[in-house]
Amino acid sequence: xxxxxxxxxxxxxxxxxxxxxxxxxxxxxxxxxxxxxxxxxxxxxxxxxxxxxxxxxxxxxxxxxxxxxxxxxxxxxxxxxxxxxxxxxxxxxxxxxxxxxxxxxxxxxxxxxxxxxxxxxxxxxxxxxxxxxxxxxxxxxxxxxxxxxxxxxxxxxxxxxxxxxxxxxxxxxxxxxxxxxxxxxxxxxxxxxxxxxxxxxxxxxxxxxxxxxxxxxxxxxxxxxxxxxxxxxxxxxxxxxxxxxxxxxxxxxx
Amino acid sequence: xxxxxxxxxxxxxxxxxxxxxxxxxxxxxxxxxxxxxxxxxxxxxxxxxxxxxxxxxxxxxxxxxxxxxxxxxxxxxxxxxxxxxxxxxxxxxxxxxxxxxxxxxxxxxxxxxxxxxxxxxxxxxxxxxxxxxxxxxxxxxxxxxxxxxxxxxxxxxxxxxxxxxxxxxxxxxxxxxxxxxxxxxxxxxxxxxxxxxxxx
Numbered sequence: 001x002x003x004x005x006x007x008x009x010x011x012x013x014x015x016x017x018x019x020x021x022x023x024x025x026x027x028x029x030x031x032x033x034x035x036x037x038x039x040x041x042x043x044x045x046x047x048x049x050x051x052x053x054x055x056x057x058x059x060x061x062x063x064x065x066x067x068x069x070x071x072x073x074x075x076x077x078x079x080x081x082x083x084x085x086x087x088x089x090x091x092x093x094x095x096x097x098x099x100x101x102x103x104x105x106x107x108x109x110x111x112x113x114x115x116x117x118x119x120x121x122x123x124x125x126x127x128x129x130x131x132x133x134x135x136x137x138x139x140x141x142x143x144x145x146x147x148x149x150x151x152x153x154x155x156x157x158x159x160x161x162x163x164x165x166x167x168x169x170x171x172x173x174x175x176x177x178x179x180x181x182x183x184x185x186x187x188x189x190x191x192x193x194x195x196x197x198x199x200x201x202x203x204x205x206x207x208x209x210x211x212x213x214x215x216x217x218x219x220x221x222x223x224x225x226x227x228x229x230x231x232x233x234x235x236x237x238x239x240x241x242x243x244x245x246x247x248x249x250x251x252x253x254x
Numbered sequence: 255x256x257x258x259x260x261x262x263x264x265x266x267x268x269x270x271x272x273x274x275x276x277x278x279x280x281x282x283x284x285x286x287x288x289x290x291x292x293x294x295x296x297x298x299x300x301x302x303x304x305x306x307x308x309x310x311x312x313x314x315x316x317x318x319x320x321x322x323x324x325x326x327x328x329x330x331x332x333x334x335x336x337x338x339x340x341x342x343x344x345x346x347x348x349x350x351x352x353x354x355x356x357x358x359x360x361x362x363x364x365x366x367x368x369x370x371x372x373x374x375x376x377x378x379x380x381x382x383x384x385x386x387x388x389x390x391x392x393x394x395x396x397x398x399x400x401x402x403x404x405x406x407x408x409x410x411x412x413x414x415x416x417x418x419x420x421x422x423x424x425x426x427x428x429x430x431x432x433x434x435x436x437x438x439x440x441x442x443x444x445x446x447x448x449x450x451x452x453x454x
């Protein structure tokens with residue numbers, strides 16, 4: 001057992017128990033009297049962690065991360081485990097790329113890489129009405145957001161935000177190239193001011209759609225340029241920053 | 255190799271493991287994969303899940319765990335089936351299946367070479383595979399095989415020859431935080447007093 005704060009940035013393994021500063025080792029039987037106790041910040045338990053009697057139980061291996069959320073109370077903030085994983089589990093609010101596998105009446109079935117196919121109503125597109133149906137065919141790629149993602153229910157997707165605008169979501173065009181990478185790489189690419197994206201954008205212009213389910217859709221001016229981007233992105237999984245810069249320098253020459 | 259090991263073991267009073275190693279994420283198709291080597295015994299594990307359930311095995315409250323043990327040659331027989339059962343029960347104790355109800359977790363173990371202590375190698379490969387797949391686990395676990403030779407001495411991680419000569423072979427699966435026994439199986443006969451292998 002170790003204090004959660006001391007383990008931030010370090011590798012944790014399933015079965016490790018992280019002690020929280022809010023629960024000092026002294027006996028918990030004693031009641032704290034008076035309002036003198038510091039207002040405890042809300043503790044958020046992110047992916048790879050569970051609450052247990054002693055503190056936080058680690059359930060995945062990876063690096064422990066922590067983010068302070070407002071306030072400044074010692075116990076507050078969010079803890080999570082940054083792990084490398086290939087299989088996607090739907091999470092509410094995540095933007096993903098799905099492949100249409102079936103058209104069943106008024107809903108489409110989408111393969112998003114999870115354990116179950118997601119459903120998407122034909123009315124969940126911008127400007128769609130009962131008469132004006134979106135033109136969706138089996139095999140099309142759709143970029144959408146999870147409205148319902150619950151372990152006990154079928155996940156449900158939409159291609160509009162709460163104000164009814166598409167906001168970039170919808171059917172992805174016919175051409176382009178779809179690849180599948182690990183979820184860790186996707187998170188790295190989606191991080192604000194991602195180095196990889198910034199370096200790639202200096203090569204030549206291209207379109208990129210990143211789905212939290214590990215799918216990337218790329219389209220550049222020519223097929224050759226598209227494939228170059230695809231190969232670099234796939235290789236990023238195993239390259240260090242230094243190797244990546246060398247590889248990119250090769251392409252930026254011509 | 256075998257002669258060397260016997261020398262080392264004699265020096266350590268019988269309590270010595272063969273050198274072991276592990277490689278994770280070596281297969282591209284499964285969600286998690288691991289190869290585990292214990293001496294000349296090696297097992298390759300591939301893990302799929304949480305994935306769609308095939309057929310009517312779906313459970314409403316937790317994930318279905320399926321273990322497939324493939325022998326080096328031929329089709330799986332009765333021994334493989336019995337080991338699959340043991341491995342499944344061990345993994346079920348550790349995997350937090352309630353977090354992924356109505357899904358299936360499939361663990362495929364391929365024996366690459368058997369030079370003794372195969373079941374413990376399978377257990378170790380399974381744990382490393384689960385870890386690589388990023389499935390929620392309540393703890394880690396490991397497997398160890400012990401052989402009781404005719405004189406009553408304990409040999410850890412026995413080779414095939416030592417297994418053949420042994421009076422009894424015991425395999426344990428032990429979890430990481432409290433070192434509790436998750437699974438135990440015996441082949442051969444030994445008395446209760448001879449079972450000091452149980453961790454304190």
